[in-house]
Amino acid sequence: MEKLPDKRTVDMRIISDWIEPDSSILDLGCGRGVLLEYLIKTKSVFGVGVDWNMDKISSCIKRGVPAYQGDLTEMMKTFPDKFFDRVICSRTVQELSNPAAVLLEALRLADSVAVGFVNYGYWKNRLHHLISGSHIPNEVNTYEWYEGPPTHPISISQFEAFCDRHRIRVTRRVYLRGDWETPCEHLHNLLCGYALFELTK
């Protein structure tokens, strides 16, 4: 598998460009707080992350990133409408038990929601599935099938259809090739390995 720059920083590189200095950010599934730490340092945002895993919260604390351990749906309910400037849902959406409800709730909390995910429509993923008939490993979903949380495979065309159905406007699209680095110009659902969307309602 090709391993160009650090694939882990793909959302950091793209999403941080979208973010206004001093804005307020909620990071759904913040993990160890790497993205928020970067945004706090480079854009002096007010940021808070949410994750269910205590070890990850511990890492956030070490980084000086405010974080909330718990269920993200329950946590989001505690904020008033448009409390944040932006909600980030980076590599989280595929693991949500109710992605539609979470994304709609995110659009209640902020005018702008950034979503990044691995495109399962990418030709290598299709091929992998065709040949092995099994779970597709990647940098986001590193678990074996028996270790990790349930995962929804999402393709770009499915995601676009979802946005249409819920009258969610897509204000930005970034398609990256299989290296998660080079822009992907055509046939996105087939040639794009990683996609980022900016949504608004």
Place this chain on the structure above:
Amino acid sequence: MNDAKENPLLSRPGEVGLVQYSDFEYERPFTFEDGQTIPRFRLRYETYGRLNAKRNNAILICHALSGDHHCAGVYSIRDRKPGWWNNMIGPGKPIDTNRFFVICSNCLGGCQGSTGPQSINPETGKRYNLDFPFITIGDMVRAQRLLIDHLEIPGLYAVVGGSMGGMQVLQWAIQYPDFVRCIIPLATTSRQGAQSIAFNEVGRQAIIRDPEWKAGNYDPDAGPRVGLSIARMMAHITYLSDKGMERKFGRRRRDSGDINFSFDVDFEVERYLRYQGQTFINRFDANTYLYFTRALDYFDLPETYGSLEEAFRDIQARVLVVGFTSDWLFPPEQNKEIVQALLRQRKQATYAEVPMDFGHDSFLVDAPNLYRLMVAFLWEK
């Protein structure tokens, strides 16, 4: 000398070791929130570690209802029981005395050396008993602030405490926003709920209805020992959890014997509770128990400040709130509410939840998960 070698609390590295308490005498009148004034007061306290040259490494520990100023180390080489948070405080421990200057005082109204209901009222020459003013969490914190000023500490690096201590921690950050860099309230609440008030009321009734209470004017050597021990037995249950008790005691019999068909102690858990009740009456004053439980009951930040958000409006401290999954006295939900309100005020607040079976008392026991969180927070640059 051999004793010192044999006592691991002295010889083992990473222990605070021998400690002494000090007394802070405040010689001026102090007016309580209830409007009453006492002419002077004493706070008994202990310190561990060294105050650095910049005087900015002080951590204040706030104790819970039945705690006191003795939170680490031992008083003598024969002392087998260290202070109540000895696992947390010491050189190389989560609250690291190589780095921090740690202070803990017995709360105002307490019975371990600080001025409280059992102290002599200098104006009458008699014990205060029920003439002692009603004390609030805010009063405790104002008295602690006078101690910190007396120690010439210009600001606290952190204020840390669980349960009633956690309430004081919150109050510190609210009352002195520019004086506190960070706070760690553990297993606590912003508002004493009905269930907790209810338990406190049963405890108080056990004391008040004991004929030996004598309207609070009992002889210090006697007093409502039955009532106080029952209050403690019941309260102690609320500090544990179903799962924790099941694991620790189950249905184990005393002396592993058969059922006795008696109302004496059959089960290990009964023996344990009676022991807890008995040891408590030897170290705790019944009137202080009444006053402190009332201080807990009256603690209601949303009511005092209009709303929880309003209470937190001026907070400048970084906050780490820790809840414990099996705590049903101040359950995770109540700890979360604190962080939710802080975040709505755009404060630097984190909520972490430690999975433990020890109930409310989880914050007091050996808990590597909790240690990791505390270290990460206290060492964050």
